Amino acid sequence: MNGYDFTLAGARVTALPSGGLWWADARLLAVSDLHLGKSERMARRGGALLPPYDTAETLSRLEDDIAATAPATVICLGDSFDDDTAARALPDWAATRLTALMAGRRWIWITGNHDPGPTGLAGTHLAEAREGPLTFRHIADPDAPLPGEVSGHYHPKTCLTLRGRRITRRCLLTDGQRAILPAYGAYTGGLACTAPVLDALMGPRAVAILLGTPPVPVPMRV
Amino acid sequence: MHALPPHIADWFAARGWSMHPHQRAMLDRTATPALLLVAPTGGGKTLAGFLPTLAELGPKPPPGLHTLYISPLKALTADIRRNLSAPIAEMALDIRVEDRTGDTPQTQRRRQRADPPHILLTTPESLALMLSYEDAPRIFAGLKRVIVDEIHALAESKRGDQLMLGLARLQTLCPGLRRVGLSATVDDPPALGRFLAPHPHACEVLTADPGPAPDIAMLDTGTPPPWAGGGGRYAIPAILNQVARHRTTLIFHNTRAQAELFFHDLWLANTDSLPIAIHHGSLSRDARAKVEAAMAAGQLRAVVCTGSLDLGIDWGDVDLVIQVGAPKNVKRLVQRIGRANHRYNAPSKALLVPANRFEVVECVAALQAVRAGDLDGEPRGPGARDVLCQHILATAAAGPFHADDLFAEVTRAGPYTGLTRAQFDACLDFAATGGYALRAYDRWQRLMQDDHGRWRLRDPRSARAIRMNLGTIVEEEMLKVRLKPARAGAPLGQVEEAFAATLTPGDTFLIGGQVVRYEGLREMVVEVSRGRTREPRIAVFAGTKFATSTRLADRILALFRAGDWSALPAHTADWLALQRDLxxxxxxxxxxxxxxxxxxxxxxxxxxxxxxxxxxxxxxxxxxxxxxxxxxxxxxxxxxxxxxxxxxxxxxxxxxxxxxxxxxxxxxxxxxxxxxxxxxxxxxxxxxxxxxxxxxxxxxxxxxxxxxxxxxxxxxxxxxxxxxxxxxxxxxxxxxxxxxxxxxxxxxxxxxxxxxxxxxxxxxxxxxxxxxxxxxxxxxxxxxxxxxxxxxxxxxxxxxx
Known part of the structure; x- marks a missing residue:
């Protein structure tokens, strides 16, 4: 597995190049902020007509990760759809691909701020899910009992300047207590991990794992 | 030759002026459908463009828009309004002149749409906006003439494409519309004429007397330029000396960052406290307006500037132009030189200051080219299709259209005469559906065909978004720079977001000639304090970079080959010799x-x-x-x-x-x-x-x-x-x-x-x-x-x- 291994609340987990989190011992794959149907939603709201291929691209990333890891459980950490209508308006071909992915495994949809209602798709719909020492929710809770929280929502990214080169990458943030996953969806922007809200959530030894092949860890506060 | 209308003849007589031959020629060609005037700066070019309008309108004109004047710069429209109001008042003409730009207040714009002036001064962007309104046919009803000023500058960018599409639209609304283009000296006037004229009509070209040859030389600084680097700071003592010996000097730089660095060091060396200012496109509007006003009032001895001062605003009595850095392009050099001695019969005076030893070679090659009258220029490519996509959306915002009609209209615009129907249809499909192979947006198309086969907006509310997006100037993402505290601090200008991202608190950089210290980023504003002691980092401002023309590059290589480097200063000849040896x-x-x-x-x-x-x-x-x-x-x-x-x-x-x-x-x-x-x-x-x-x-x-x-x-x-x-x-x-x-x-x-x-x-x-x-x-x-x-x-x- 071309990932970066680290320990979260005692669990050995792996940050994948795609931005997913793989927990081999539990055979659990977590992905966050797929934002399926984003281009359709923007068009529906009278915005620009973006290339309508984001859903296909995001699903093919998910297919690759699932083929590589063969998880027993998949947790989508919220904002899986860009809004509730996007979930209902999912084209047939996309629903078919999603159903094929869900077949033969447990699938949990965590509620996000973009997709608060039930999606109408199979799988379990939960506000949060607990698996062993880990709790999965969409937005990190500053008052959550630690260690062991996995969340998404913020789309963290990191900018580094190295020998005059500026490198910007999506990243997974972790301090061993919490993990904040990057956005997995194709059409997603990022929030710099220097943002005060992220700084407040993460402990002093926080690391940003920059996505790439392989992912590379740097201190979150460089 | 027609008899002059008495109000114009009397006005010239009263001032004791005689008309330039090309001004007279313009009056004689009032009825010509498309006319291009090529004249050097200071030749009364703008007045030549307006005289036929003043002649036609006469002392008691009926209401309604008669002439539309389009310039590349907002500042130019305000300048022209002032300059026109004097002759109109002195000829006692009852003519209303107004300008309309992005700065015009909403109430005035609304009034202009309801009751247009006789002469409206505007920019290509504002014209595109006006044409996107449903009442465009009413606003422009009766329009007789359109004057495109500084057309050589507009033709160099997509703004020219947008403007010519706009004129094609206007020509449909007002079939008798006559077009006049005013241009500085260019290498290929007939090509500019084809750009301007409604296809397939020809454009008549009038060329004014170019005036006396310019007095142009390389500045002798006494010290050789540095081995490397830009900005010409080594020449500051010699340049200050020239500033002191002239009334007003324009000091042109090729980039904003270089202008900033130069200005900073010029001030440190300016022990006589000569009033010198800086002007470029990254400075805040207030800062630029102050410089422009001081310049017009004759309070400045010199302005350090970039291309933002290239265009023909009459800002006072400039008697010397200094070009710092290699000119890149002989045509642009000649146009810049023309900024000096705004009097028709005095030779323009200009000095070239190479910034490093390589540029010495380029300056010498450029001087040879200017003396030989050898202007360069690359042929203009066909009109950009991204601009066409925007134009199609804007046209739909104004009202429904038939694809056949719009295609015919668009191909009458000079830059788009070669457009194929397939190319047009691809743009129309993009505007309507996004143009994707995957037809995902059938329900959300931007344009739909109605029962008559006409294209119209699916949702009329999208017109607002289309209008917000009009224009062809796309800036790098820029952040405002303000002195702390942000609420009270004055805006100094703007820097590229990418540059701001490289700053850490305590870093210093130059903007508006001051060294400032980066404090932090708050709500997308770069907050700075005044820094004094430390050497500044260079702000990497966006600035157009021109490529050296093929002809100038060939002249440089010919100089190398000649082996006779007597035209070059000794230090540069030595440097080339060193390169030859190493x-x-x-x-x-x-x-x-x-x-x-x-x-x-x-x-x-x-x-x-x-x-x-x-x-x-x-x-x-x-x-x-x-x-x-x-x-x-x-x-x-x-x-x-x-x-x-x-x-x-x-x-x-x-x-x-x-x-x-x-x-x-x-x-x-x-x-x-x-x-x-x-x-x-x-x-x-x-x-x-x-x-x-x-x-x-x-x-x-x-x-x-x-x-x-x-x-x-x-x-x-x-x-x-x-x-x-x-x-x-x-x-x-x-x-x-x-x-x-x-x-x-x-x-x-x-x-x-x-x-x-x-x-x-x-x-x-x-x-x-x-x-x-x-x-x-x-x-x-x-x-x-x-x-x-x-x-x-x-x-x-x-x-x-």
């Missing part, structure tokens, strides 16, 4: 390639003399081939004469990298995936309406919601490689930024005669390249290598390893 001098029919190590990296320098854009493309192609060969290139920088590449491994066989058919294969494969294409894509996608412009309010709402245009580009190339936006991106990149034609011409000339000179250290000719801005990173294996190294070090330093 390496070789480039020649026209061979290609010089040097390799040398420096600061832990390996460097490769190719002297193609193909102009900045082509040299940049060469850099992209060579680094791609180096990446494939495992040479781990890190980045490159291109100038008009050379490309410098650096990487982690040495290049031992450059001739192999430069094989022409392999380069062409690389070019075909490369076009899809590189930084220049992505930058071009972003610009075109914004103009065409695929990406909405980032207004400050939107960006503040949260960065998570916005994502990079690169993602859209990558998605399209992967899933929809035949999409029209990729075609347009390719067309646009080929025109300017890519310029592959000049590489092919160079390689064809060289025919494999490549001279590889390995050197132990940087060569005299390569040295200036290390100070060039605009370095382009190569995102390849080297990046991962750097990241791995840094990660280990940083984790260890933080005690996290």
């Amino acid at each position: 390496s070789r001098l480039p020649t026209r029919d061979r290609l010089l390639v040097e390799t040398f190590p420096r600061e832990g990296r390996h460097h490769l320098c190719v002297y193609g003399f193909a102009g900045r854009n082509a040299q940049q493309t060469l850099g992209l192609l060579l680094t791609r081939r180096m990446e494939e060969a495992g040479l781990a290139p890190l980045g490159f920088v291109a100038t008009d004469y050379a490309t410098l590449i650096w990487g982690l491994e040495p290049v031992t066989d450059p001739a192999h990298l430069l094989q022409s058919n392999e380069l062409r294969t690389a070019f075909e494969g490369w076009l899809g995936q590189n930084a220049v294409m992505k930058r071009t894509f972003r610009t075109s996608a914004i103009i065409a309406g695929l990406i909405e412009r980032n207004t400050p309010g939107r960006r503040k709402s949260g960065r998570q919601a916005t994502f990079s245009s690169d993602i859209l580009y990558d998605t399209l190339t992967k899933y929809d490689p035949g999409h029209v936006m990729l075609d347009i991106t390719r067309e646009e990149a080929m025109k300017g930024l890519v310029d592959f034609g000049r590489i092919e011409a160079m390689l064809a000339r060289v025919q494999g005669r490549i001279d590889h000179v390995p050197c132990p250290r940087v060569t005299p000719l390569a040295a200036p390249l290390f100070l060039e801005a605009g370095r382009i990173p190569v995102k390849g294996a080297a990046e991962q290598r750097l990241l791995d190294e840094a990660a280990n070090r940083l984790m260890a330093e933080a005690g996290l390893a």
